Amino acid sequence: MNVFITGSTGFIGTNLVQKLAESGNTVHALYRSEEKKKKLIHKNIKPVSGDILNIESLKNGMNGCQYVYHTAAFTDVWADKKNDIYDLNVTGTKNVLDTALSLGIEKVIFTSTAGVFGPSINTKIEENSINELKYFLEYERTKAEAEKLVKSYSNKNIDITIVNPTRVYGPGILSKSNSVTKIIKSYINGNWRLIPGDGKSIGNYVFIDDVVNGHILAMKNGKNGERYLLGGSDLSYLDFFLTLKNISGKQQLMFKVPLFMMLLLSHSMIISTKIFKTPPPITPELVKKYNYNWRVSSQKAINDLGYKITPFEKGAEQTIQWIKNLRL
Numbered sequence: 075m076n077v078f079i080t081g082s083t084g085f086i087g088t089n090l091v092q093k094l095a096e097s098g099n100t101v102h103a104l105y106r107s108e109e110k111k112k113k114l115i116h117k118n119i120k121p122v123s124g125d126i127l128n129i130e131s132l133k134n135g136m137n138g139c140q141y142v143y144h145t146a147a148f149t150d151v152w153a154d155k156k157n158d159i160y161d162l163n164v165t166g167t168k169n170v171l172d173t174a175l176s177l178g179i180e181k182v183i184f185t186s187t188a189g190v191f192g193p194s195i196n197t198k199i200e201e202n203s204i205n206e207l208k209y210f211l212e213y214e215r216t217k218a219e220a221e222k223l224v225k226s227y228s229n230k231n232i233d234i235t236i237v238n239p240t241r242v243y244g245p246g247i248l249s250k251s252n253s254v255t256k257i258i259k260s261y262i263n264g265n266w267r268l269i270p271g272d273g274k275s276i277g278n279y280v281f282i283d284d285v286v287n288g289h290i291l292a293m294k295n296g297k298n299g300e301r302y303l304l305g306g307s308d309l310s311y312l313d314f315f316l317t318l319k320n321i322s323g324k325q326q327l328m329f330k331v332p333l334f335m336m337l338l339l340s341h342s343m344i345i346s347t348k349i350f351k352t353p354p355p356i357t358p359e360l361v362k363k364y365n366y367n368w369r370v371s372s373q374k375a376i377n378d379l380g381y382k383i384t385p386f387e388k389g390a391e392q393t394i395q396w397i398k399n400l401r402l
Contacts, residue, residue: 076139078102078179080126080170081146083110085252086185086242089286090143095119102135104146113247126166132173139177141293144170145185149213149251150353163216164223171227171234181233183292184224188240188278188303189214193366198308200371201238201301210359221301228299235296237288239304240370244282244389245396254279258390259397261318264326270364271333273312278370280306281389284382291379302379305370307386314386321391336361 077094081087082103095101095118104122105111114121124131126146136142148162167184174182192205209215221236228234243254260266288304296302309317319325340358347353375381 075141076100076102077141077143078104078122078136078139079143079145080104080166081144081185082121083107083113083247084145084147084149085246085249086239086282086285086289087143087145088113089244089246089282090145090289091119092116093286093290102139104131104135126169127161129169129173132169133177136173136177136179140180142170142174142179142182143185143289143293144182145289147185147213147217159212159216160219163213164220167220168223171224171232175227175230175232179232181235181293183289183296184220184234184236185289186217186221186236186238186301187214188238188305188368188370190218190221190238191303193363194276194369195366198369198371199303201303201374210363225299233298235292235298236301237285237292237296237304238301239285239288240278240280240306240368242280242282242285244393246282255393255397258318258393261315261326262322262324262394262397264324267326267329269311269315269328269330270336270361271311271330273315273330274310275364276308276310276367276369277314278305278308278368279314279386279389280304281384281386281392283389284384288375288379288381291375291381295379297378300378302375302381303370303372304375304381305372306383306389308369309386317387317390318394321387322394333361333364336364 077099079091082091083105091101091103095116101119102122103114103119104124106125111121122135124135148159191199191203192207224234224236241254246252248256257266285304292302337358340356340361
């Protein structure tokens with residue numbers, strides 16, 4: 075089949091493009107960077123220069139396709155102008171949906187984030203969970219707004235399914251959206267020594283192969299207007315780094331950093347950003363997330379899509395081996 079993918083040079087996008095191309099599909103891959111385009115190498119991949127804010131490039135790339143994966147997004151924790159985040163995550167999504175509707179696309183998969191559900195206060199997050207708190211990041215807020223837009227379009231003459239990955243890790247480009255793998259790599263190299271707070275806060279970590287397969291399964295089995303959490307293993311920071319130690323054999327000296335100290339540091343980074351115009355690695359909003367648990371259930375995706383979860387130990391082992399091979 076002919077498939078159009080936005081965000082084809084991102085962490086999820088590159089892996090999804092490759093998997094679809096290797097499965098015999100013709101993939102129209104939208105890209106902006108000529109440098110990143112070099113990674114789009116396969117006889118079944120047709121690179122398309124453009125941008126989700128450029129309607130003509132969307133029409134050019136989507137023409138002749140039956141299916142669309144919209145993975146492109148502004149994922150950074152910081153932006154000089156909040157409008158930049160809104161433009162890409164909301165306006166860009168509207169452009170993709172309008173173009174898909176006008177060209178008679180059969181089905182669209184929209185990649186959102188598990189962050190739109192907020193933290194797990196009393197029980198694991200599920201698809202019908204309601205966020206009871208203010209969104210921590212502009213990324214999450216705009217993704218939630220984009221989901222409302224997607225829901226409204228699902229009532230029109232087009233099938234749209236939403237997928238909500240958690241914290242994705244695994245082999246692939248070491249971009250900002252692959253921050254968990256960058257942390258794993260830093261730990262292996264002895265450059266990561268920090269544990270947020272007391273280390274007991276829980277997050278959900280999902281292997282990249284599972285996320286890619288979840289997208290493909292959503293295209294095949296996902297219901298119109300529904301969303302599916304693509305999660306993995308619930309782990310505390312202590313268990314996360316303990317697993318890395320056991321698999322890699324690297325026993326690094328780790329330091330628990332109280333959250334109030336991290337908050338002070340993040341505020342100082344914001345001041346530095348305003349002076350030197352360099353993006354901060356962490357922000358106060360990001361630090362505040364460490365106070366909460368983010369436990370997730372993917373049972374709906376398992377039941378409806380046939381989704382499968384790779385245990386963190388197995389996914390981390392593959393990731394660590396890939397990291398070691400990078401240095402060979």
